[in-house]
Amino acid sequence: MLTMRSISKYFPGVKALEDVDFEVKPGEVHALVGANGAGKSTLMKVLSGAYTASEGEIAIGGTSVSIQNPTDAKSHGIVIVYQEVDTALVPHLSVAENMMMDEISSPEYGLFVRWKEIYAKAQKEIDAIGLDIQAKQRISDLTLSQKQMVLIGRAVYQKAKYLLLDEPTAPLSLKETETLFAIIKKLREEGMGIVFISHRLDEVFHSCERITVLRDGRLVGTYTATQSSIDKIVEAMLGKKLDHAYPAIRTQMGETLLEVKGLSGEGGIHEVDLTVSAGEVVGLTGLVGGGKTEVCKLLFGEGKISEGEVRMHGEPRHYRTPSDAVKAGVALVPEERRKEGILVEERISTNLTLPTLDRYCTASLMRAGKIKKASLESIAKVGIKTTDEKQRVANLSGGNQQKVVIGKWLLSDATLFLLDEPTKGVDVGSKSDIYHLIAELGESGKGVVYASCEFAEILGLTHRVYVMYNGTIVKELVTADTSEEELLFYATGGKAFDN
Amino acid sequence: MRQEERRLTTKKLDIFGFFYKYGTILVTIGALLYFSLTLDNFLNFNNVTNIFRSVSIVALIGLAITISLTIDGFDLSVGATAGFAAVIAAKFMVIWGYGVVPAVIAPLLVGVVIGLFNAFLIIKIGIQDMLATLSMMFLLTGISVTFQDGSAIYNFMPIPGGGIAEHTMSKAFLAIGQGKWLGIPIPVYVMLVVALLVHIFLNYTKYGRYLYMIGGNQEAAKLSGIKINRYKLIAYVMSGFLSALAGVVLAARLGSGEVDAGAPYLMDGVAAAFVGFSVLGTGKPNAFGTLLGALLMGILLNGLVMMSFPYYSQDIVKGIVLLLALGLTYYKMKHKG
Numbered sequence: 001m002l003t004m005r006s007i008s009k010y011f012p013g014v015k016a017l018e019d020v021d022f023e024v025k026p027g028e029v030h031a032l033v034g035a036n037g038a039g040k041s042t043l044m045k046v047l048s049g050a051y052t053a054s055e056g057e058i059a060i061g062g063t064s065v066s067i068q069n070p071t072d073a074k075s076h077g078i079v080i081v082y083q084e085v086d087t088a089l090v091p092h093l094s095v096a097e098n099m100m101m102d103e104i105s106s107p108e109y110g111l112f113v114r115w116k117e118i119y120a121k122a123q124k125e126i127d128a129i130g131l132d133i134q135a136k137q138r139i140s141d142l143t144l145s146q147k148q149m150v151l152i153g154r155a156v157y158q159k160a161k162y163l164l165l166d167e168p169t170a171p172l173s174l175k176e177t178e179t180l181f182a183i184i185k186k187l188r189e190e191g192m193g194i195v196f197i198s199h200r201l202d203e204v205f206h207s208c209e210r211i212t213v214l215r216d217g218r219l220v221g222t223y224t225a226t227q228s229s230i231d232k233i234v235e236a237m238l239g240k241k242l243d244h245a246y247p248a249i250r251t252q253m254g255e256t257l258l259e260v261k262g263l264s265g266e267g268g269i270h271e272v273d274l275t276v277s278a279g280e281v282v283g284l285t286g287l288v289g290g291g292k293t294e295v296c297k298l299l300f301g302e303g304k305i306s307e308g309e310v311r312m313h314g315e316p317r318h319y320r321t322p323s324d325a326v327k328a329g330v331a332l333v334p335e336e337r338r339k340e341g342i343l344v345e346e347r348i349s350t351n352l353t354l355p356t357l358d359r360y361c362t363a364s365l366m367r368a369g370k371i372k373k374a375s376l377e378s379i380a381k382v383g384i385k386t387t388d389e390k391q392r393v394a395n396l397s398g399g400n401q402q403k404v405v406i407g408k409w410l411l412s413d414a415t416l417f418l419l420d421e422p423t424k425g426v427d428v429g430s431k432s433d434i435y436h437l438i439a440e441l442g443e444s445g446k447g448v449v450y451a452s453c454e455f456a457e458i459l460g461l462t463h464r465v466y467v468m469y470n471g472t473i474v475k476e477l478v479t480a481d482t483s484e485e486e487l488l489f490y491a492t493g494g495k496a497f498d499n
Numbered sequence: 500m501r502q503e504e505r506r507l508t509t510k511k512l513d514i515f516g517f518f519y520k521y522g523t524i525l526v527t528i529g530a531l532l533y534f535s536l537t538l539d540n541f542l543n544f545n546n547v548t549n550i551f552r553s554v555s556i557v558a559l560i561g562l563a564i565t566i567s568l569t570i571d572g573f574d575l576s577v578g579a580t581a582g583f584a585a586v587i588a589a590k591f592m593v594i595w596g597y598g599v600v601p602a603v604i605a606p607l608l609v610g611v612v613i614g615l616f617n618a619f620l621i622i623k624i625g626i627q628d629m630l631a632t633l634s635m636m637f638l639l640t641g642i643s644v645t646f647q648d649g650s651a652i653y654n655f656m657p658i659p660g661g662g663i664a665e666h667t668m669s670k671a672f673l674a675i676g677q678g679k680w681l682g683i684p685i686p687v688y689v690m691l692v693v694a695l696l697v698h699i700f701l702n703y704t705k706y707g708r709y710l711y712m713i714g715g716n717q718e719a720a721k722l723s724g725i726k727i728n729r730y731k732l733i734a735y736v737m738s739g740f741l742s743a744l745a746g747v748v749l750a751a752r753l754g755s756g757e758v759d760a761g762a763p764y765l766m767d768g769v770a771a772a773f774v775g776f777s778v779l780g781t782g783k784p785n786a787f788g789t790l791l792g793a794l795l796m797g798i799l800l801n802g803l804v805m806m807s808f809p810y811y812s813q814d815i816v817k818g819i820v821l822l823l824a825l826g827l828t829y830y831k832m833k834h835k836g
Binding site: 302322326344350 | 703704705706708709712715716718719720721722723724725726
């Protein structure tokens, strides 16, 4: 058994972890949950040697061990798979080389690479775990979920006894998630201890024996899954009762704002028809890879449109760049927040005023006072928790960073908001804030396209919903008359059985 | 006990933080103090203006690089552009007999065209910035040497076809590099005015902010509606223009169009720009920092030469200064948390 006792971790000015106990048994899947900033990732980094604990003790089978770096952790059989799988893989090498990297690069390996042996060994391991990949495939040709598999395969090959999975399912489609769970189950049966970090509580209950909840760097408690419930865990995460209800959107539907006909283009999008009225929140759902993100990007002028017509306020529009789209009153909250949505090293105010910078300038010279005023206004409106507008965005939690992305468009004249997975990686409290912001957008007569693969959100927030499958819209539904089952049916390609 | 330890580490961090922010300035002031106390002639007016004049071209080239760095690019063709501009200015006057105005404007226009071409290679074709401008560097150096038939262009030079060049560089042109106003060399004014303009442009105009945002996260900048290609183009054009300006000053100072005269300025300019990163702890390219970086090196070299430090060992000093400044900047980046 792996135990962590009274673990504390201090950073200058911050107590990231305080007096946390945690344990994993062999053959157990143990979930680690908590709002963003609760300390889950820090705890796992301590366990895997990326950080050293300021205080506390780690023991395996009752004997205390010292973990100062990732190599120490590995030698004790502890391997972590981070969500950013690309950071741990060499893209232009094969699956086999990546799986056996440690072995090949060890001084004992000898001068020449024994290719046949490598491929055979790797393939054997892949088959034993039941992964859907080939040893000779290049990493760069794999999907994200397959890359995860390679990392898990590598962990198994390295004889890992404890596997730490940091939000493995967040970027996966439903089917990929199922595959992952099947593999987790198999590894568990073989006696591996697995720590599973996730925001998705239904998954947690579905696949874990025990659940440990952290809040603000402290341990709230460890619960047995069969004797707890999603509500209880959420309460433990938040320290308060959850306001379950999505806000009711009291809105007057206006004229047709956006009309798309036969849109085809980059990213395998073909023949997409959709409309959005002023004051309407339209859902765009589907599984990962269904084409939601690509449609949002095409409508924002990012990516080539090969065919089709886009009309705003009845007028035909041709956006060649995002800049054109912004001018026409379109706003995009992109899926990859840190990569595409914000400048993490910059101030909140710099981020908030970027699309509308023209307004705070006199003869191209920026006016600090105007920028500050607009920023404070936006901070108050979207409820960003910060001391002042000069904070670096990197210091904010995921939820607050997302509010910055939304806040910058609220300052603009945008009439159409394209929101692509706006609650991804956002803690429960901020999610609720974002739902309310979306409701307000609708009530103030804006049009909203809410793209999400979380069916519960789609059902809770939208008026109408389009279901995407394989690059096109396969079904339009009125939200009030549909169900999670029906959405899933169409999202998994259920059109064939429609008639 | 533990608390004490932590207090100590925060204190240590603060000292580092202070040095990170003011280190470059302190070193500059320290060098000034040391040299003025040990050398009698160091702090007299002539020597100080001499230092300023000696760094003016490096500073101009450094500013050109600074602008390309703001968009996370890198213009390696700056030195070659300056050299080419110098040759064009000399050729216009000495060989073709044009006056001072065309001899200044033509090279500046060429600088703009080079910037446009760099931008085309980088934005439209998609060559990496360093590689595109490296190719341009070779190309321009080769063209300049060919353009002047392999030798320097100077007053009364022998012409390959026989006889000597009839025309000369005009006094007005030479004044750009050698003249003084109120006792201060003209190149110093050029450097200070350009540095001030670039500083205002980068820090106080929306264009400057767009450049920094593109450098910080191009994708996020694009999805915020910024026309990234337009501003990248502007950055390379400005870089080309400033390099050409440096070349004109260089030609006027030398009184000739030398073979490959711009080349050594590339490395010094790069050093000035990167030393500039550490000034006031900005950690990013900035005009004031580049100016100070150029000055710091100028002061050190001038003082050391006066102390009979061998001139051929100057690069050791440059290397150390650059390493220290980069050390500060990158150590800070690594330990940000």
